[in-house]
Amino acid sequence: MENHEILTIGNLIEQKRRDKQMPQEELAFNCRIVRKTMSNIETDKHLPGLPLFVKIAQALDMRGHELLKDIEYRGLLGDLFRTDKRH
Template identity: 35%
Template sequence: MKKEETIIVGKILKALRKQHLLSQEDLADFSPKDRNTISNLERDQYHPTLPTIFKLAVVLEMKSSELVEKIEEV
């Protein structure tokens, strides 16, 4: 994955989290990830695995395919 693509992933995750009025702590509470990991994902310090994308999609009330489509759109 190119650096430009990972930056977009982080921005999309952050935008979706804010759209659902969730803090990083809230997202961490509802997912198997901790707040530091959520922060690292949003800052592109950590590359999300497919299982992570699936779990975050559930918390963000969307299908994993919808989340992947949002990432692919950019």
């Protein structure tokens, strides 16, 4: 994947998926959601709830706390706790 600045949780999830050379459809299937929902997560139109967040991490061969730590490291932790889940 081309290097670009990670500004959102969706960007981070997309980067991790691309680093694994995983199509969006495969990640969605492994999380038991439709591809459009995964697209909405990666484009920050939707933030996953905790159960889906953990499924995404597992589908990316990570533990939930590892993905959360990466989010925290990038200063994006507050985004997970927004009451308004849409932009």
